[in-house]
Amino acid sequence: MRFVTALFFWLLTTAALAVAVPVVWAQMTIVNExxxxxxxxxxxxxxxxxxxxxxxxxxxxxxxxxxxxxxxxxxxxxxxxxxxxxxxxxxxxxxxxxxxxxxxxxxxxxxxxxxxxxxxxxxxxxxxxxxxxxxxxxxxxxxxxxxxxxITVDSPELQPGKLRWLATWGPWAAAAVVAVVAVCALLTVVAARSRGKALAALGVSALLVGAAGWAGIEVGRGYVEDALNRTTGDIRTVAEVMVAHAEGSLHHWLNITLVAGAVLVVLGAIAAGLGGLRRD
Structure with a gap:
């Protein structure tokens, strides 16, 4: 039963982290002025x-x-x-x-x-x-x-204040999803029989999210190209460079997630090994 509970909270942690990384990045890098x-x-x-x-x-x-x-x-x-x-x-x-x-x-x-x-x-x-x-x-x-x-060609889809709702709710959403990740991760560790294995499992979550994020950026390139097609001339080049730097920033966040995941896996393996020695 404890295994099933820990697995449930681990899945929730992984899903929440997959949402948290891009949401917090977007809030801090794009939505925040x-x-x-x-x-x-x-x-x-x-x-x-x-x-x-x-x-x-x-x-x-x-x-x-x-x-x-x-x-x-x-x-x-x-x-x-x-x-x-x-x-x-x-x-x-x-x-x-x-x-x-x-x-x-x-x-x-x-x-x-x-x-x-x-x-x-x-x-x-x-x-x-x-x-x-x-x-x-x-x-x-x-x-x-x-x-x-x-910046863009005239489009009825682009209106002043189009993303006002993001500016209003973005900070709250980012804080909420971080809180969900923290709570689910804590419950995963508490529910698990082995704290070390739970820690390693959370590291795997971070590795999965980081890798999925890299793949997601590649998949999203087509949508980015469609957005860039709304710009013309030198302004298009400016937009392309801005997008490239935004992608680089998100890649940096995903790399940090991958590194954090690897660290947690190593620490969890060490903790699990030490716990096994104590039981012996």
Missing amino acids: DGYAALSASAAGDARLQEAMAGELTTQLVSLGDDNGYSLNPVLVRQVAASYTGNDGFAGQFAQANRIAHRWMFTGAVPSGNSTDEWLIDVAPMLSDPSFQATLGSLDLEVPPALTVP
Whole structure:
């Protein structure tokens, strides 16, 4: 009977852990604004993203010049943009721009200058950087307070505040699922005849969840590609890099889960061995 009870709680622990790892990762990295900004800042160090943003900033600045009667040299502007995206200040401003985009999706806050329901990123702070202003020289060309660029093509499925429910309930869900894992793991150990074997079994749970997570990411690549198809041009490259860094972050969490599982298996085996020696 104790074996059946321990097995039942072990299965619950495994299932809860399989939910907890992605849920807690998503809450801390995607749903949480600070976590998303940190992910953006990390991605800003990628050369592909820097090149793509330099291209987008060049397009926006040349277009702004045309609208004001100035013909800017795209090659020169691109050189300046590339120098800017490669400097230390770019990561912080890119992260701030993504904070604004994050608020659009998770809170419904619409940036000034957005007269549509499109998901936009504000590049005005970047174009206002001193490196760009110096390049403009004596031209009387002022960057507007807000200059938004669509992140995705117009879609009725993307509306301001679409994921507000995640921002509201995400922290509670993450805390609840962690509590369930802790309680079920504790009950597994309590119900088992051998504490060492129970500990090793929990390690196996972590190994299974970590491996399943890696497999799940591979299976989900098709859905990610469908989402990326809603972006165009340089912004698509930016989105691809952001997704790649998000995957890398989740892989890191899964690797930690695998390592923790291996440690628990070793500790459990040692404890079970020592327990057997004491009984002898």
